[in-house]
Amino acid sequence: MIKDGAAHLRSLRDERTIFIDGRRVQDVTIDPAFAGAVASAASLYDYQAQHPDEMTFVTETGARVNRAWSLPRNHTELVIRRRAMERWAKQSCGMIGRSPDHVASTFVGFMMGLHAYEAPRAAALADYFRGARDADRFLSYVIVNPQADKSRSAGNQPGGGLVASVVDEDSHGITIRGAKMLATSGIMANDLMVSGFAALAPGDEAYAFTAVTPMATRGLKLHSRRSYQAAATSTFDYPLSSRFDENDAVVVFEDVKIPWDCVFVHKDLRMAQAQWHETRAHVMQNYQCIVRLMVKLRFLLGLAHKVAEVNGILGFPQTRETLGLLAAKSQNIEALVVAMEAAGESFHGYFVPNRPMLVTAQVIAQTTYPEFIEAIRGLAGGGVIMVPSSAADFDGGEIEGLIRAAQRSPVTDSEGRVKLMKLAWDAIGSEFGSRHLQYEMFYSGAPFVTRGNSYRFHDWARDTGFVDAFMTSYALDRSNQKAAAE
Numbered sequence: 001m002i003k004d005g006a007a008h009l010r011s012l013r014d015e016r017t018i019f020i021d022g023r024r025v026q027d028v029t030i031d032p033a034f035a036g037a038v039a040s041a042a043s044l045y046d047y048q049a050q051h052p053d054e055m056t057f058v059t060e061t062g063a064r065v066n067r068a069w070s071l072p073r074n075h076t077e078l079v080i081r082r083r084a085m086e087r088w089a090k091q092s093c094g095m096i097g098r099s100p101d102h103v104a105s106t107f108v109g110f111m112m113g114l115h116a117y118e119a120p121r122a123a124a125l126a127d128y129f130r131g132a133r134d135a136d137r138f139l140s141y142v143i144v145n146p147q148a149d150k151s152r153s154a155g156n157q158p159g160g161g162l163v164a165s166v167v168d169e170d171s172h173g174i175t176i177r178g179a180k181m182l183a184t185s186g187i188m189a190n191d192l193m194v195s196g197f198a199a200l201a202p203g204d205e206a207y208a209f210t211a212v213t214p215m216a217t218r219g220l221k222l223h224s225r226r227s228y229q230a231a232a233t234s235t236f237d238y239p240l241s242s243r244f245d246e247n248d249a250v251v252v253f254e255d256v257k258i259p260w261d262c263v264f265v266h267k268d269l270r271m272a273q274a275q276w277h278e279t280r281a282h283v284m285q286n287y288q289c290i291v292r293l294m295v296k297l298r299f300l301l302g303l304a305h306k307v308a309e310v311n312g313i314l315g316f317p318q319t320r321e322t323l324g325l326l327a328a329k330s331q332n333i334e335a336l337v338v339a340m341e342a343a344g345e346s347f348h349g350y351f352v353p354n355r356p357m358l359v360t361a362q363v364i365a366q367t368t369y370p371e372f373i374e375a376i377r378g379l380a381g382g383g384v385i386m387v388p389s390s391a392a393d394f395d396g397g398e399i400e401g402l403i404r405a406a407q408r409s410p411v412t413d414s415e416g417r418v419k420l421m422k423l424a425w426d427a428i429g430s431e432f433g434s435r436h437l438q439y440e441m442f443y444s445g446a447p448f449v450t451r452g453n454s455y456r457f458h459d460w461a462r463d464t465g466f467v468d469a470f471m472t473s474y475a476l477d478r479s480n481q482k483a484a485a486e
């Protein structure tokens, strides 16, 4: 049976510990801070149940699950898998960044590099993968240390105990204590993966671990940021915040016990890095991100065009120039997706997107998104602010009369204009829209990290060799110099 929305909602009614606004959440599926995003996540599962051929595949054990769990072996399989990710992204206009296909892709990448693990940990990983895949579980992850003093290592933060680390181990498993950031979608996931991405030095072994635990594990506490959904007055006023506020939470591990069969890296400095780059986890998880961004940019491009139409500025050459530049930036990301697939690499029998092109897309994305937002703001001018306070102003009487008098457009009525401008503001300027800007600029690491990867995976030998070869075509001609001097 394919997992559907109802099954996912049922799976979230457990003992998970989430705090927000000074209270503990009782049921995340109906809580006013989270219900909109949770319903959207559930609707992804409904969508896959309604489109089984496009969205799911049958595993070797006979389970029918989302295609994100498949390990492609050729270009065709990679593209079929991508189309499923694209369809899911479209359901949220690309606004749900950590949909279930994100961390599933991480695990697919781990599985492609199972050879890099020591035998017991590889066995645990493979068992967990099969179980999570066949149950189509929704995973979130925390792989970044909480910000504090960046000039010090994880273990040398004043006061100690800040960063999640292994504080104990016995025959059953390990005990984790400390914090990590930021579990996006954690409130509506089934399991949480905890790991680290930053390089560690000898002495940091306690921080070099990767493990998975159910959200409802004792001692696992999610401390949510402010809910943008809760502040949304209506779907008409905040069509995105009200439905796609996937949430981000700091995770605090209060002596969380994790059994050995859910521990994949244990006090292993080499594997803490190798799990990302000697497997294809980093590639597969960020490939999902770029596919999702591609869909989001299509949406924002359409929005930019409609804002220009509604304001009657589409005919101006300057507007077309702006829209043309945005279209090119959007196509640039599309082209990178197609290119990284077409130039995909064989990796231990699997077929994966081209790594240098994937990291290129990450670097480009971090500047493309802010440029998009700034351009749409430029096209919208004061129109996104010149809107009624809320849907309640459409009262059928005097206030609505003011709206009809002041909200005009060459292509739509007052309601149509307000509806579009409120959508545009939610995408680019509301607290939700603003968080998206921060997300796209940072989710894959600060720019020095993504650019560092671009440096690391580029084929410098090809390009410096090119220069060297050219330089062999000429030499210092001393005879000429002599002749000139004479």
Ligand SMILES: Cc1cc2nc3c(=O)[nH]c(=O)nc-3n(C[C@H](O)[C@H](O)[C@H](O)COP(=O)(O)OP(=O)(O)OC[C@H]3O[C@@H](n4cnc5c(N)ncnc54)[C@H](O)[C@@H]3O)c2cc1C
Pocket (backbone or CB within 6 Å): 098, 141, 142, 143, 144, 145, 146, 147, 150, 181, 182, 183, 184, 185, 248, 435, 438, 439, 442, 443, 444, 445, 446, 447, 448
């Ligand atoms: C909305 C949102 C959602 C997120 N979701 C997740 C998630 O689901 N799971 C998860 O694990 N993480 C998540 N993150 C965390 C994300 O991965 C980090 O924000 C990212 O890795 C950058 O780390 P940082 O925030 O500590 O910023 P920093 O690394 O501190 O970067 C901030 C700035 O500090 C400077 N800086 C810091 N260190 C250096 C250095 N060594 N050299 C030079 N300059 C430096 C740079 O100028 C940089 O631009 C999320 C973040 C955001 C904003």
